[in-house]
Amino acid sequence: MFVLRQALRSSRVVLPATRPMSSSGPLVDLTVDGDGIAIMTLQRPPVNSLNLDLLKAINSSLDEVAKNKAKGMILTSASPTVFSAGLDIMEMYKPDLKRAEEFWSTLQEVWMKLFGSTFATAAAINGHAPAGGCLLAMSCEWRAMVSGKYTIGLNETALGIVAPTWFVDTMCNTIPVREAEFALTTGRLFTVDEALKVGLVDEVATDKADAIDKCKTFLKRFERIPSLARSLTKNRVRSGPVLRLQKNRQADIQEFLQFLQNPKVQQSLDMYIQMLKKKASK
Amino acid sequence: MFVLRQALRSSRVVLPATRPMSSSGPLVDLTVDGDGIAIMTLQRPPVNSLNLDLLKAINSSLDEVAKNKAKGMILTSASPTVFSAGLDIMEMYKPDLKRAEEFWSTLQEVWMKLFGSTFATAAAINGHAPAGGCLLAMSCEWRAMVSGKYTIGLNETALGIVAPTWFVDTMCNTIPVREAEFALTTGRLFTVDEALKVGLVDEVATDKADAIDKCKTFLKRFERIPSLARSLTKNRVRSGPVLRLQKNRQADIQEFLQFLQNPKVQQSLDMYIQMLKKKASK
Amino acid sequence: MFVLRQALRSSRVVLPATRPMSSSGPLVDLTVDGDGIAIMTLQRPPVNSLNLDLLKAINSSLDEVAKNKAKGMILTSASPTVFSAGLDIMEMYKPDLKRAEEFWSTLQEVWMKLFGSTFATAAAINGHAPAGGCLLAMSCEWRAMVSGKYTIGLNETALGIVAPTWFVDTMCNTIPVREAEFALTTGRLFTVDEALKVGLVDEVATDKADAIDKCKTFLKRFERIPSLARSLTKNRVRSGPVLRLQKNRQADIQEFLQFLQNPKVQQSLDMYIQMLKKKASK
Numbered sequence: 001m002f003v004l005r006q007a008l009r010s011s012r013v014v015l016p017a018t019r020p021m022s023s024s025g026p027l028v029d030l031t032v033d034g035d036g037i038a039i040m041t042l043q044r045p046p047v048n049s050l051n052l053d054l055l056k057a058i059n060s061s062l063d064e065v066a067k068n069k070a071k072g073m074i075l076t077s078a079s080p081t082v083f084s085a086g087l088d089i090m091e092m093y094k095p096d097l098k099r100a101e102e103f104w105s106t107l108q109e110v111w112m113k114l115f116g117s118t119f120a121t122a123a124a125i126n127g128h129a130p131a132g133g134c135l136l137a138m139s140c141e142w143r144a145m146v147s148g149k150y151t152i153g154l155n156e157t158a159l160g161i162v163a164p165t166w167f168v169d170t171m172c173n174t175i176p177v178r179e180a181e182f183a184l185t186t187g188r189l190f191t192v193d194e195a196l197k198v199g200l201v202d203e204v205a206t207d208k209a210d211a212i213d214k215c216k217t218f219l220k221r222f223e224r225i226p227s228l229a230r231s232l233t234k235n236r237v238r239s240g241p242v243l244r245l246q247k248n249r250q251a252d253i254q255e256f257l258q259f260l261q262n263p264k265v266q267q268s269l270d271m272y273i274q275m276l277k278k279k280a281s282k
Numbered sequence: 283m284f285v286l287r288q289a290l291r292s293s294r295v296v297l298p299a300t301r302p303m304s305s306s307g308p309l310v311d312l313t314v315d316g317d318g319i320a321i322m323t324l325q326r327p328p329v330n331s332l333n334l335d336l337l338k339a340i341n342s343s344l345d346e347v348a349k350n351k352a353k354g355m356i357l358t359s360a361s362p363t364v365f366s367a368g369l370d371i372m373e374m375y376k377p378d379l380k381r382a383e384e385f386w387s388t389l390q391e392v393w394m395k396l397f398g399s400t401f402a403t404a405a406a407i408n409g410h411a412p413a414g415g416c417l418l419a420m421s422c423e424w425r426a427m428v429s430g431k432y433t434i435g436l437n438e439t440a441l442g443i444v445a446p447t448w449f450v451d452t453m454c455n456t457i458p459v460r461e462a463e464f465a466l467t468t469g470r471l472f473t474v475d476e477a478l479k480v481g482l483v484d485e486v487a488t489d490k491a492d493a494i495d496k497c498k499t500f501l502k503r504f505e506r507i508p509s510l511a512r513s514l515t516k517n518r519v520r521s522g523p524v525l526r527l528q529k530n531r532q533a534d535i536q537e538f539l540q541f542l543q544n545p546k547v548q549q550s551l552d553m554y555i556q557m558l559k560k561k562a563s564k
Numbered sequence: 565m566f567v568l569r570q571a572l573r574s575s576r577v578v579l580p581a582t583r584p585m586s587s588s589g590p591l592v593d594l595t596v597d598g599d600g601i602a603i604m605t606l607q608r609p610p611v612n613s614l615n616l617d618l619l620k621a622i623n624s625s626l627d628e629v630a631k632n633k634a635k636g637m638i639l640t641s642a643s644p645t646v647f648s649a650g651l652d653i654m655e656m657y658k659p660d661l662k663r664a665e666e667f668w669s670t671l672q673e674v675w676m677k678l679f680g681s682t683f684a685t686a687a688a689i690n691g692h693a694p695a696g697g698c699l700l701a702m703s704c705e706w707r708a709m710v711s712g713k714y715t716i717g718l719n720e721t722a723l724g725i726v727a728p729t730w731f732v733d734t735m736c737n738t739i740p741v742r743e744a745e746f747a748l749t750t751g752r753l754f755t756v757d758e759a760l761k762v763g764l765v766d767e768v769a770t771d772k773a774d775a776i777d778k779c780k781t782f783l784k785r786f787e788r789i790p791s792l793a794r795s796l797t798k799n800r801v802r803s804g805p806v807l808r809l810q811k812n813r814q815a816d817i818q819e820f821l822q823f824l825q826n827p828k829v830q831q832s833l834d835m836y837i838q839m840l841k842k843k844a845s846k
Contacts, residue, residue, distance in 0.1 A: 120749070141746075141749070142746075156511070156515070157507050157511045157512050158507055160511050161511055162511050162514040162515055163515060163518070165518050168515075168518045168519060172519075173742070173745075176458065176481075177455060177519070178455070178456060178457070178481055181520075182424075184515050184516075184518075184519060185402070185423070185507070186503045186507060187507055187511075199742060221750050222749070222750065224722065225721050225722055226721075226724040228724075229721045229724050229726050229751075230749050233720070233721050233726055233727060233732075234748075234749050236726070236727070236729050237732060237736075237741070237744065237745040237748060438793070439790075439794050439797050440789055441793075442790040442793050444793050444796040444797050445800070450797075454801075458740065459737060460737070460739070463737075463798065464705075467786070467801075468789060
């Protein structure tokens with residue numbers, strides 16, 4: 001058709017090489033490499049459980065990346081074996097409802113910002129990525145997963161809980177609806193090879209450095225693509241599920257709060273936590 | 283994330299082994315095996331044509347399965363060569379409009395209950411499954427088809443009629459939209475191998491017993507999945523098409539009734555029935 | 565189910581063999597072969613750039629095909645190397661806004677008529693098909709592409725512009741959403757082999773004649789399908805995106821006009837045209 005490349009490109013900001021952005025903190029490390037690609041590393045030991053504090057740190061880091069017009073962002077983990085274990089059970093056990101509301105609302109914001117980000121995104125999945133960990137990875141545009149005995153999937157059902165509609169939308173945006181239904185209802189955790197085959201991950205990497213390299217190679221495909229055209233186009237593909245949640249945020253929060261107040265749910269959480277404590281004390 | 287398995291599981295009802303449920307009748311046989319899996323067998327000779335009576339029997343059998351909280355349901359046929367030949371032409375030929383309305387309304391209900399069922403479903407397709415037969419099979423969550431010269435597909439177009447929107451939705455939920463459009467517009471009947479390749483069936487079985495075994499293996503994947511979480515998750519994937527028909531039921535019925543009152547349609551039915559009679563008298 | 569074939573078929577009109585239809589003109593050649601299949605050949609040298617005149621000619625040719633109840637239509641190009649280069653940049657450079665509005669409105673109409681046509685369609689892609697060229701090809705129901713160093717894709721993003729929502733819908737109707745997002749955001753032009761693999765084209769042909777033959781073979785699959793049933797079924801699969809544009813036509817036009825009035829856009833067009841002139845004068 002025609003080329004607006006030069007005009008649009010002039011509005012892009014070149015970022016200085018490998019410097020920590022201001023939001024770099026204890027829970028999320030955010031750096032920018034020499035090519036202007038931001039690397040966001042989750043580092044809440046031991047398994048990057050997504051509690052309110054970590055979600056807030058991810059949330060402000062996503063703002064930071066957007067503000068600095070990074071050429072793209074790679075999401076990864078500081079843990080050697082876990083990308084993220086998903087939502088932190090302790091945010092749901094005997095909850096203070098006001099905090100629980102903030103917790104869920106922040107999770108919604110993180111998802112809307114990551115799934116619908118103007119900047120290009122890729123996940124370097126260097127370990128297990130169940131439930132919320134899988135959600136974060138699927139919300140990126142591309143995924144490299146480190147080879148090993150790791151698994152990835154929305155296994156909420158296997159744990160007796162129900163993935164919110166926007167989790168389901170995110171999976172249906174990634175793999176065929178038939179595969180998504182089967183994976184969601186069985187709470188399936190995919191091995192790395194299975195994830196590759198179904199399209200849940202795009203490439204398999206030998207280690208974390210290789211996964212990050214592969215993500216960079218993906219993001220460099222946008223080097224000659226004017227960022228405004230790219231981000232508006234991404235928006236046209238992804239705006240549907242984001243708008244659906246925006247319209248439905250309050251109802252989605254209320255559903256979560258009611259779920260937490262179900263005595264059976266709290267009873268199960270209690271049993272599960274006792275079990276974890278016993279394991280830990282051995 | 284966390285485990286609500288025990289609490290939620292306690293609400294499940296264990297069914298007695300292999301006993302006939304109360305709705306077991308001449309047109310549908312309904313039994314429950316030792317694992318609590320219901321087996322619904324269509325048995326309206328010779329080809330399980332879906333007339334009002336058979337649809338009513340399926341409808342009440344689906345209620346029965348839901349009421350008894352079966353662990354899952356397998357749909358199959360008593361015929362050695364036909365799963366179901368689809369809608370019964372005699373319900374449409376020179377119709378009593380009140381009965382025709384009940385006929386179509388019952389078909390809608392059967393589909394909404396089967397496609398959107400809370401219990402897990404699988405089809406053991408032991409013979410031909412054209413048109414409405416294919417619809418029933420696709421409305422289940424999983425399909426095993428017996429190897430042989432059988433075919434399956436929504437071949438309405440080849441017969442000069444138009445599949446309702448919810449038939450189309452059901453196929454698009456099963457195979458890619460590109461394949462669905464091609465199959466629907468050409469009225470394609472897939473061989474067993476073609477159906478397997480496109481994802482219209484999930485596995486090929488050697489005979490009916492093997493097909494049922496394979497369905498059981500599928501359903502047993504839900505053994506450790508709390509049923510409430512599973513059914514709500516299934517609902518999140520499938521509620522769209524069901525809600526669309528619920529909103530549109532009356533218009534959908536009127537469209538069918540107008541179709542029946544088209545003189546050309548009745549003329550074609552007449553010609554077709556004469557042809558069948560001649561064949562039968564040879 | 566049952567056969568309405570004869571009754572419905574009687575309403576089809578048999579067209580005389582290989583005669584030019586009345587709209588055959590300098591920009592579009594329209595003929596009907598002995599089997600009643602219309603062949604629409606774009607012939608605006610050198611590269612079938614879609615300006616207002618060519619779009620109008622396509623528009624009235626589509627009306628002609630519909631009016632004459634052709635059994636199907638094959639879209640191809642008179643150029644030996646280009647199917648269509650997409651929208652004509654000169655319609656956007658220093659535009660008369662009234663003409664620009666007519667230009668975009670005509671493009672919308674062409675797409676709605678082609679994507680939602682009652683007659684069956686196939687594209688014999690005998691050369692490059694970027695941007696608007698790819699849109700025309702994808703709007704058909706089936707595609708054969710001539711083997712060679714040709715490419716096809718919605719590469720708008722690579723050119724700094726944004727594909728309209730209905731371009732995105734058309735691609736998501738053809739290939740999986742995951743592939744579509746990746747192709748759209750990277751402005752990917754697929755080689756013939758890549759296009760075949762992802763399902764963007766259905767078969768590879770040795771030359772234009774072979775591509776047309778393959779399209780005919782596809783269209784002949786509808787020979788025994790009553791055309792009313794076929795077209796209504798196609799409509800049920802495709803009406804969603806068409807209705808979306810119908811509701812949104814004025815906003816879509818305004819978006820285009822505002823885009824044209826952006827000084828940066830005009831500056832880029834100017835640079836691009838100067839570059840083309842330099843190339844041409846060498």
